Structures are given as C-alpha cells and as structure tokens.
Amino acid sequence: MIPHVLPTYNRADLAFERGEGCWAISTDGTRYLDLGAGIAVNALGHANPELVAALTEQAGRIWHVSNLYHIPEQERLADLLVEHTFADTAFLTNSGTEAAELAIKMVRKFWAEEGDADRYEILTFEGAFHGRSTGAIAAAGSEKMVKGFGPLMPGFRQLPWGDMEAIKAAITERTAAVMIEPIQGEGGIRPLADADLRLIRELCDATGALLVLDEVQCGMGRTGKLFAHEYAGITPDIMMVAKGIGGGFPLGAVLATEKAAAGMVAGTHGSTYGGNPLACAVGAKVMEIIAAPEFLAEVNRKAGLFRQKLEALVAAHPDVFEGVRGQGLMIGLKCLVAPGDLVKAGYAEHILTVPAADATLRLLPPLNISDADIAEAVARLDRAAARLEA
Numbered sequence: 001m002i003p004h005v006l007p008t009y010n011r012a013d014l015a016f017e018r019g020e021g022c023w024a025i026s027t028d029g030t031r032y033l034d035l036g037a038g039i040a041v042n043a044l045g046h047a048n049p050e051l052v053a054a055l056t057e058q059a060g061r062i063w064h065v066s067n068l069y070h071i072p073e074q075e076r077l078a079d080l081l082v083e084h085t086f087a088d089t090a091f092l093t094n095s096g097t098e099a100a101e102l103a104i105k106m107v108r109k110f111w112a113e114e115g116d117a118d119r120y121e122i123l124t125f126e127g128a129f130h131g132r133s134t135g136a137i138a139a140a141g142s143e144k145m146v147k148g149f150g151p152l153m154p155g156f157r158q159l160p161w162g163d164m165e166a167i168k169a170a171i172t173e174r175t176a177a178v179m180i181e182p183i184q185g186e187g188g189i190r191p192l193a194d195a196d197l198r199l200i201r202e203l204c205d206a207t208g209a210l211l212v213l214d215e216v217q218c219g220m221g222r223t224g225k226l227f228a229h230e231y232a233g234i235t236p237d238i239m240m241v242a243k244g245i246g247g248g249f250p251l252g253a254v255l256a257t258e259k260a261a262a263g264m265v266a267g268t269h270g271s272t273y274g275g276n277p278l279a280c281a282v283g284a285k286v287m288e289i290i291a292a293p294e295f296l297a298e299v300n301r302k303a304g305l306f307r308q309k310l311e312a313l314v315a316a317h318p319d320v321f322e323g324v325r326g327q328g329l330m331i332g333l334k335c336l337v338a339p340g341d342l343v344k345a346g347y348a349e350h351i352l353t354v355p356a357a358d359a360t361l362r363l364l365p366p367l368n369i370s371d372a373d374i375a376e377a378v379a380r381l382d383r384a385a386a387r388l389e390a
C-alpha cells in the first residue's frame with residue numbers, strides 16, 4: 001500500500017522534534033550535530049532567538065495579505081536585497097524552484113520585449129540543479145530527474161561543467177542567457193574558477209546574452225561573501241536566491257537589474273504566498289544579520305578553522321577521503337567510498353551530513369556554528385570514517 005506521504009524520498013529512520021543552534025534533537029531525545037542544516041537552509045541554526053522573535057512578533061500582527069496590496073515587510077526585505085546587491089528589484093518566492101521558474105520567464109520576456117521572441121535558448125550545465133518543476137528539470141537536464149517526465153520544456157542546452165572552450169563555442173548572438181551556479185551544490189560542491197565566471201560574464205556582454213546566477217545554495221553568506229559571485233568581482237543580470245534567506249521559513253527571491261526585469265510589468269507574474277509577511281519578516285532579519293561585514297568575517301574565520309581540521313581528517317583517512325573543496329562553509333569532502341555510506345556512519349556517530357553527486361559528502365553547517373562545534377564535528381567525522389575502515 002502506498003504510504004500516506006507520497007514516497008518520493010528515501011528517508012533515514014530519524015525524526016526530529018527540536019533544535020538548538022547546530023543541534024537537532026530526535027524524537028528519542030538523541031542530540032545530533034547538524035552539518036546539513038536542512039541542506040543549507042538553517043543558516044542561523046535551529047530556534048535562533050532573533051528569528052523566533054521576528055516570526056512570533058509578525059505572527060501576532062498579521063500572517064498573510066494578498067499581493068493585491070502593499071506588504072511593508074516585503075518592501076523592507078526587497079530594500080535590503082537591493083541595498084546589498086547588484087539588483088535594482090526583487091520578486092519574493094516561496095522556494096528556489098519558483099525562483100528558477102521566474103528567472104526563466106524573465107529571460108524569455110526580456111527577449112520578447114526586445115522584439116526577438118525566438119531568442120530563447122538558455123545555456124545550462126551538466127551536474128546543475130535548479131529545482132524539480134518541469135522548467136527547472138529541463139534546465140538542468142539530468143537523466144535522473146527528467147526520466148519519465150517528457151516531453152521536456154524546450155529552450156535549454158546543457159554544456160559540460162567548467163569547460164570554457166565548450167561555452168565559447170556554444171554562445172552566440174542568438175543565446176538568450178547563460179544560467180549557472182557559481183558553485184554547484186547537488187552536483188558535488190564543484191566551484192567554478194573566478195576567472196571562468198569572469199569569462200562567462202565577458203562572453204555574455206559580447207553576445208548580449210543575460211547572465212543568470214543560481215545562488216540558491218551558495219548564496220546568503222554560505223561562502224563567506226553575501227553572494228558567491230562577489231569573489232569573481234562580477235555581477236549577474238538575474239539571480240535566484242532561496243534556502244538560507246528564510247533561515248528555515250520557506251522563502252526565495254529573484255533579483256534583477258532594471259534592464260533585465262523591464263518586461264515584468266503588472267500581470268506578467270504573481271504568487272499567492274510569495275512575499276508573505278511572515279516569510280519576509282524572518283527574511284529581513286536574516287538579511288540584517290548575515291549581510292553585516294562582521295558576520296561574514298566570522299564565517300570566513302570559521303571556514304578557515306574548519307578547513308584546516310578537515311585537511312588533517314582527509315590525511316588521516318586516505319582510504320575514505322580524497323580531498324576537501326568548496327568555499328567558506330559550503331564544504332565538500334570528495335570521497336573514495338560511497339558518500340551515502342559515510343552519511344549512515346555519521347548517523348551512528350550522531351552527526352548529520354548530506355551526500356551529493358560526484359562522490360562528495362556535503363557539509364553545510366549553520367553559518368554561526370561555534371568553534372567548539374567545529375571541533376566536535378571533525379571528531380565525529382573521524383569516528384564515522386573509522387567505522388568504514390573497520
């Protein structure tokens with residue numbers, strides 16, 4: 001008999017009833033060190049007092065109003081996003097997938113407004129993940145995600161990851177946009193070199209193609225900058241944000257320049273819940289905290305400490321790990337064993353991690369993880385690795 005919850009996930013036999021900072025407490029009372037953070041979502045840890053206060057204060061005033069009216073909390077969050085980024089405007093969504101959908105629509109609308117509606121091809125990349133909607137699976141194009149869901153939405157062409165020659169050969173004055181994660185998350189914490197991102201920006205400028213960055217996983221302070229593309233010193237035309245921006249409350253955003261967003265006039269897009277007061281009250285608090293330079297400096301300091309300890313861990317387990325990669329607290333441990341086996345060994349050591357493609361174990365802890373929890377995490381990973389060696 002089919003479970004009452006549609007069985008689209010292979011779930012671990014674990015359930016959590018509470019959280020405190022980097023710790024998730026299971027229904028049997030066991031404390032797990034949470035290095036997955038809901039896959040880069042709980043950016044400020046579980047039950048963060050400032051976020052709980054922002055949410056409950058808002059909950060006592062008004063939960064939901066339609067986008068038929070002005071929503072002050074939404075305007076405040078949009079102001080913060082515009083103030084701290086390249087963007088001139090923001091649309092608030094409930095998820096990263098919805099942000100991907102709008103980004104795709106915005107690209108198409110941009111070219112339609114330019115009188116060139118046939119210019120719709122978006123270059124995307126192997127190993128990419130942009131969500132599970134029909135548009136987002138067509139964009140990423142992975143066999144695993146699209147199988148059985150055809151016919152796929154047309155207009156995407158996948159290129160090999162990190163192959164600049166392939167991009168140079170593919171991009172033309174008929175290319176509508178390039179859509180890329182500065183660091184692939186689901187694809188295995190695979191960073192694009194800063195020089196390569198700069199080259200992609202140059203190729204877009206030369207051909208007129210829009211640059212769409214998917215910073216759903218790598219954005220919101222995860223890499224030690226507010227957004228990962230800042231390392232390359234470039235800006236996109238459109239950017240997708242989600243996960244960390246809500247700190248655990250469902251929230252996403254599409255940020256865009258005035259030029260890229262020019263076609264998105266009244267009636268071209270909408271959402272019942274997108275930009276809801278509860279979500280935006282939390283999102284604005286998250287932005288206030290994460291965008292502070294002192295906070296980002298701490299993320300970088302902690303990332304350095306973590307990295308140093310992980311390099312030692314890798315060296316101590318040469319049959320389990322191959323290396324460490326990523327940026328800031330978006331960490332990938334390239335494995336010589338199946339990452340899923342390490343995740344399971346981690347459960348036995350009461351630590352939560354997340355597998356990714358390309359034989360990679362992901363560590364995406366809350367950005368405010370303490371030094372003591374970093375040390376504890378490495379000790380538990382060390383014991384988990386030893387379990388696999390045994």
Ligand SMILES: Cc1ncc(COP(=O)(O)O)c(C=O)c1O
Pocket residue numbers: 039094095096097098100129130131132181185186214215216217218242243
């Ligand atoms: C880079 C990237 N884009 C888009 C998405 C989709 O976001 P959501 O699951 O919130 O719809 C994800 C989710 O993992 C992601 O990592």
